Amino acid sequence: MPNLMEIIRQIQRDLSCPICGQSYEIGKIRLRGLFDRTLIIQTICASGHLTLFMTTVKVQKKIPISTNDIIDLHKALENFNGDFQKVWKN
Numbered sequence: 330m331p332n333l334m335e336i337i338r339q340i341q342r343d344l345s346c347p348i349c350g351q352s353y354e355i356g357k358i359r360l361r362g363l364f365d366r367t368l369i370i371q372t373i374c375a376s377g378h379l380t381l382f383m384t385t386v387k388v389q390k391k392i393p394i395s396t397n398d399i400i401d402l403h404k405a406l407e408n409f410n411g412d413f414q415k416v417w418k419n
């Protein structure tokens with residue numbers, strides 16, 4: 330996972346207040362919660378507009394995949410009939 334400071338810097342770069350359009354100061358971006366890989370970020374702009382953002386953290390750790398896994402995946406995709414509901418029920 331990228332560290333919190335990187336996430337906060339990225340938010341500061343990419344986001345601005347949806348009400349007045351001001352960009353945020355680093356100190357005004359706070360982490361409010363983490364659910365699975367979703368971060369809840371609270372921001373407050375210089376005019377005092379409070380906003381909550383949700384962002385999903387990309388996992389950077391690389392998981393080794395064996396050749397067998399790829400063959401299995403191909404088989405699974407060949408047999409897959411597009412019925413996601415069925416897949417999720419199993």
Ligand SMILES: [Zn+2]
Pocket residue numbers: 346347348349350351374375376377378
């Ligand atoms: Zn604002």
